[in-house]
Amino acid sequence: MNFELTKEFLQELSLAVAKRNGNYVSEKIQDLHPADIAEIFDRIDLFEAQFIYELLDEEVASDVLVELEEDVRDKFLKSFTAQEIASQVDNMDSDDATDLIQDLSEERKEKVLSKLEDAEQASDIVSLLSYPEDTAGGLMAKEYIKANINWTVEECLEELRSQAEDVDYVHTIYVVDNQNKLQGTLSLKTFLFAGNNTKISDLYKEEPIYVKTDTPDEDVANIMEKYDLVALPVLNQANILVGRITIDDIVDVIKEEAEKDFQLASGISENVESKDSVWLLTRARLPWLLIGLVGGIFGAVVIKSFEYELVEFPVLAFFIPLIAAMAGNVGVQSSAIIVQGLANNSLSYGSTFSKVVKEVGVALINGAVLSSLIFIYNIAFGEAWELCFTVSLSLFVVIIFAGIFGTLIPLVLDQYNIDPALATGPFITTINDVVGLLLYFTIGWMIYF
Amino acid sequence: MNFELTKEFLQELSLAVAKRNGNYVSEKIQDLHPADIAEIFDRIDLFEAQFIYELLDEEVASDVLVELEEDVRDKFLKSFTAQEIASQVDNMDSDDATDLIQDLSEERKEKVLSKLEDAEQASDIVSLLSYPEDTAGGLMAKEYIKANINWTVEECLEELRSQAEDVDYVHTIYVVDNQNKLQGTLSLKTFLFAGNNTKISDLYKEEPIYVKTDTPDEDVANIMEKYDLVALPVLNQANILVGRITIDDIVDVIKEEAEKDFQLASGISENVESKDSVWLLTRARLPWLLIGLVGGIFGAVVIKSFEYELVEFPVLAFFIPLIAAMAGNVGVQSSAIIVQGLANNSLSYGSTFSKVVKEVGVALINGAVLSSLIFIYNIAFGEAWELCFTVSLSLFVVIIFAGIFGTLIPLVLDQYNIDPALATGPFITTINDVVGLLLYFTIGWMIYF
Numbered sequence: 001m002n003f004e005l006t007k008e009f010l011q012e013l014s015l016a017v018a019k020r021n022g023n024y025v026s027e028k029i030q031d032l033h034p035a036d037i038a039e040i041f042d043r044i045d046l047f048e049a050q051f052i053y054e055l056l057d058e059e060v061a062s063d064v065l066v067e068l069e070e071d072v073r074d075k076f077l078k079s080f081t082a083q084e085i086a087s088q089v090d091n092m093d094s095d096d097a098t099d100l101i102q103d104l105s106e107e108r109k110e111k112v113l114s115k116l117e118d119a120e121q122a123s124d125i126v127s128l129l130s131y132p133e134d135t136a137g138g139l140m141a142k143e144y145i146k147a148n149i150n151w152t153v154e155e156c157l158e159e160l161r162s163q164a165e166d167v168d169y170v171h172t173i174y175v176v177d178n179q180n181k182l183q184g185t186l187s188l189k190t191f192l193f194a195g196n197n198t199k200i201s202d203l204y205k206e207e208p209i210y211v212k213t214d215t216p217d218e219d220v221a222n223i224m225e226k227y228d229l230v231a232l233p234v235l236n237q238a239n240i241l242v243g244r245i246t247i248d249d250i251v252d253v254i255k256e257e258a259e260k261d262f263q264l265a266s267g268i269s270e271n272v273e274s275k276d277s278v279w280l281l282t283r284a285r286l287p288w289l290l291i292g293l294v295g296g297i298f299g300a301v302v303i304k305s306f307e308y309e310l311v312e313f314p315v316l317a318f319f320i321p322l323i324a325a326m327a328g329n330v331g332v333q334s335s336a337i338i339v340q341g342l343a344n345n346s347l348s349y350g351s352t353f354s355k356v357v358k359e360v361g362v363a364l365i366n367g368a369v370l371s372s373l374i375f376i377y378n379i380a381f382g383e384a385w386e387l388c389f390t391v392s393l394s395l396f397v398v399i400i401f402a403g404i405f406g407t408l409i410p411l412v413l414d415q416y417n418i419d420p421a422l423a424t425g426p427f428i429t430t431i432n433d434v435v436g437l438l439l440y441f442t443i444g445w446m447i448y449f
Numbered sequence: 450m451n452f453e454l455t456k457e458f459l460q461e462l463s464l465a466v467a468k469r470n471g472n473y474v475s476e477k478i479q480d481l482h483p484a485d486i487a488e489i490f491d492r493i494d495l496f497e498a499q500f501i502y503e504l505l506d507e508e509v510a511s512d513v514l515v516e517l518e519e520d521v522r523d524k525f526l527k528s529f530t531a532q533e534i535a536s537q538v539d540n541m542d543s544d545d546a547t548d549l550i551q552d553l554s555e556e557r558k559e560k561v562l563s564k565l566e567d568a569e570q571a572s573d574i575v576s577l578l579s580y581p582e583d584t585a586g587g588l589m590a591k592e593y594i595k596a597n598i599n600w601t602v603e604e605c606l607e608e609l610r611s612q613a614e615d616v617d618y619v620h621t622i623y624v625v626d627n628q629n630k631l632q633g634t635l636s637l638k639t640f641l642f643a644g645n646n647t648k649i650s651d652l653y654k655e656e657p658i659y660v661k662t663d664t665p666d667e668d669v670a671n672i673m674e675k676y677d678l679v680a681l682p683v684l685n686q687a688n689i690l691v692g693r694i695t696i697d698d699i700v701d702v703i704k705e706e707a708e709k710d711f712q713l714a715s716g717i718s719e720n721v722e723s724k725d726s727v728w729l730l731t732r733a734r735l736p737w738l739l740i741g742l743v744g745g746i747f748g749a750v751v752i753k754s755f756e757y758e759l760v761e762f763p764v765l766a767f768f769i770p771l772i773a774a775m776a777g778n779v780g781v782q783s784s785a786i787i788v789q790g791l792a793n794n795s796l797s798y799g800s801t802f803s804k805v806v807k808e809v810g811v812a813l814i815n816g817a818v819l820s821s822l823i824f825i826y827n828i829a830f831g832e833a834w835e836l837c838f839t840v841s842l843s844l845f846v847v848i849i850f851a852g853i854f855g856t857l858i859p860l861v862l863d864q865y866n867i868d869p870a871l872a873t874g875p876f877i878t879t880i881n882d883v884v885g886l887l888l889y890f891t892i893g894w895m896i897y898f
Contacts, residue, residue: 033658033676035675035676035677039675157641160641161642164638164641164642167638170636170637170638171679187619188619188637188638188641189613189616189619189637191641192606192609192613192637192640192641193609193610193613209482224700225697225700225704226484226488227482227484228484228697229697230620230679230695230696230697246679247679247696247697247700248674248677248678248679248696251673251674251696251700251703254700254703254704255674255703255704255707258704258707258708258711259707259710259789261711262707262710262711262714262785262789263785263789265711265714265715266714266781266782266784266785266873267778267781267782267785268782268785268786272786273786273789273790273793274786274787274789274790274804274807275790278807278810278811278814281786281807281811282811282814282815285779285782285811285815286814286815286818286819288778288782289775289778289779289782289815289819289848290819290822292771292774292775292778293771293775293819293822293823295770295771295774296768296770296771296772296774296775296823297771297823297826299767299769299770299771299774300767300768300770300771303766303767303769303770304767307763307764310763310766311760311763314756314759314760314763314766315756317752317759317763317766317769318748318749318752318753319745319749320748320752320766320769320770321744321745321748321749321752321769321770321773321882321883321886322741322742322744322745322746322748322749323745324770324773324774325741325744325745325748325773325777325878325879325882326738326741326742326745328774328777328878329716329737329738329741329875329878330734330738332715332716332874333715333716333717333734333737333738335715336711336712336715336716336717337717337721337722337723337730338723340708340711340712340722340723341722341723341724344722355723358723358727358730361727362727362730362731362734365727365731365735366731366734366735366738369735370738370739370742373739373742374742374745374746377746399738424715425781426778429774429777429778430774433770433774434770437770
């Protein structure tokens with residue numbers, strides 16, 4: 001069935017490369033999809049990849065470049081001359097070409113652009129480079145098919161034949177007026193079965209869904225997802241059609257967005273991977289640990305302020321980790337539900353108050369169950385009643401507090417246009433830890449003294 | 450531009466519904482996309498939605514049903530007769546129809562199926578119902594266009610015209626032999642520009658990428674993502690073409706997969722949303738809190754076993770939360786990086802040993818920085834040198850231990866085919882908390898006594 005990259009395959013390939021056995025290598029990879037070859041390149045040494053790359057057809061080679069992971073590609077391109085890059089870029093779709101050129105140094109960027117043979121491609125890339133990467137303009141490609149609303153099907157077919165040369169997959173025909181303003185869309189199916197003399201104006205569907213060049217990529221993703229779209233036209237501020245975005249580019253945005261929340265919740269601040277350098281990994285993680293350290297220091301200050309009580313009743317110290325951990329866990333849970341609701345636009349229109357009320361409901365049940373359990377545990381192990389009450393009562397209060405706090409913080413951050421996912425993870429755990437300890441010792445003090 | 454659902458819009462709509470003002474309501478919603486109407490229905494009361502639903506065109510009405518959130522749709526369908534459901538299902542794509550019917554009771558399922566007018570649709574649904582929801586068979590639809598490899602373009606066009614009636618968007622033409630075995634694909638573009646007498650066998654592309662009916666949905670998602678596919682053919686065990694999956698259905702799978710990791714990391718065990726009932730939310734959260742509670746009890750046992758040391762030097766208690774929190778944070782970070790690498794298939798083929806070595810590298814830097822900082826803090830506030838050394842040394846050891854542990858656990862779980870995302874979140878925090886405390890007090894005991 002589909003190709004699966006195995007250790008054995010890689011070993012055989014490496015061996016053949018070491019022997020400079022070009023025929024064998026070519027045979028092994030000739031039927032592979034460029035995405036599979038790129039996956040191989042991501043796994044093997046640079047000099048091996050370079051040897052294999054030389055054996056590829058030009059078309060396949062440029063597809064492989066597009067599919068490579070960015071860091072591997074950057075290393076790869078360093079060994080290329082500007083001319084070599086340019087001849088590959090000529091084969092690419094304008095959006096992929098732009099992504100590749102974007103990562104080059106300013107000097108190389110200009111050199112490569114000046115060496116492109118395809119003048120239209122060069123001007124498309126220059127115009128695409130002007131849009132920020134995280135907007136519709138930065139995602140769109142210039143390869144699309146458009147038809148004038150005044151044409152007939154026959155006239156259109158002729159025009160399309162020449163346009164379609166550059167376009168691998170035709171999703172939709174965009175219908176524009178004489179000023180290139182988008183009027184609507186025409187499915188290839190409708191077009192295919194229409195009579196030759198039918199006018200486009202009688203076939204097209206009005207008012208399609210579209211975005212502007214400055215629409216943020218997350219909004220583009222939401223729109224394509226909501227309306228189940230495969231392609232989406234992009235208009236400039238004057239409503240002129242300037243490009244189209246396809247769903248495969250948006251899948252990455254959707255995935256990254258969901259993963260970003262996971263990373264923030266786990267206390268990782270940059271988009272790092274296991275294979276990144278120790279230095280990069282440390283930089284992504286240290287800031288969150290510093291927050292945790294500061295929280296720990298505050299915790300120490302809180303406990304120190306109850307030093308007298310602690311010396312009298314050292315048993316109070318036993319349950320410090322329990323209270324701190326539960327405060328953190330409940331806070332993360334509550335905030336995660338709100339963060340995900342905000343990300344999916346699935347938070348109901350109910351008021352903040354109603355959300356807090358519901359959270360308190362959940363916290364009351366959780367708190368009652370957990371406080372009872374720890375109460376039974378403490379009684380069973382013969383602890384003094386003061387301790388039993390202190391631990392259970394403060395656990396109950398802490399769970400309710402942490403739930404309310406975890407619900408409110410992401411909502412407040414969102415109000416101020418700060419990414420609410422910041423609220424999950426070490427940040428909220430830390431604050432809830434400290435407040436939880438304060439509540440615990442205060443309740444303990446009231447009960448014991 | 451695109452429709453945006455505002456509070457004002459909903460209020461006006463509710464008011465009009467209360468006045469039974471059908472004309473006004475129709476006017477407000479007539480230009481809306483079914484996905485927008487479904488969004489409105491998700492937000493308003495059931496009886497309001499029912500009033501509006503009656504005003505919709507039949508085609509739009511069935512599209513709205515498809516787009517509704519499952520819980521809203523379930524409530525909605527309860528007020529329908531089997532006949533009413535059947536007439537809506539007749540309008541739907543086979544995959545959407547199957548999703549809807551799947552959720553009905555066995556009795557209603559049969560009733561609805563028996564009342565379908567479209568016999569082909571009924572048999573398609575019955576066959577689709579036999580596949581598990583989370584496999585390619587459960588995701589696929591029966592609406593696709595196929596051509597026999599022996600046809601000419603002209604013969605094909607005639608056949609396609611009748612097939613295409615049922616298919617909204619034609620992505621690709623699937624080319625099969627006389628036994629319906631998949632031979633390859635043909636893009637509509639190629640087809641459009643080919644001469645009438647050209648044979649399909651001269652036009653089609655061999656060996657497309659495909660999946661089997663029992664391929665898990667996550668693998669389907671990975672394949673479509675990797676090869677940037679818009680549609681993917683599904684074959685049965687005899688390599689007969691039985692359906693196709695489109696990318697819009699897979700976007701949901703990709704998103705759910707990424708979100709599941711976030712939820713597990715945040716200590717939520719079911720796919721819950723903010724608007725779910727208090728009971729459901731509690732059920733999703735309580736199990737993780739119980740793990741935390743048990744961890745807290747173990748923590749208490751650890752501290753209790755060092756009661757004598759604590760009475761002598763109560764200052765040791767001050768830094769309990771700091772050690773526990775840092776152990777948890779580091780563990781979650783390490784495991785999150787591994788979990789995400791496993792989910793993306795981006796973990797390099799390097800050995801487990803090399804990953805642990807790298808993690809130790811990161812931990813050494815983080816540990817050195819954080820231990821030094823807390824050392825300076827403790828010195829600055831005039832703590833005894835025993836405490837300074839105990840806290841800094843144990844923080845250093847704990848960070849290294851938690852990093853190794855956080856790296857290994859998800860890898861081990863993955864080996865045993867347990868979801869490694871289980872390792873992030875409360876589970877690993879709790880274990881690291883307890884072990885961290887043990888290390889802290891052991892080191893403290895060695896330094897003080």
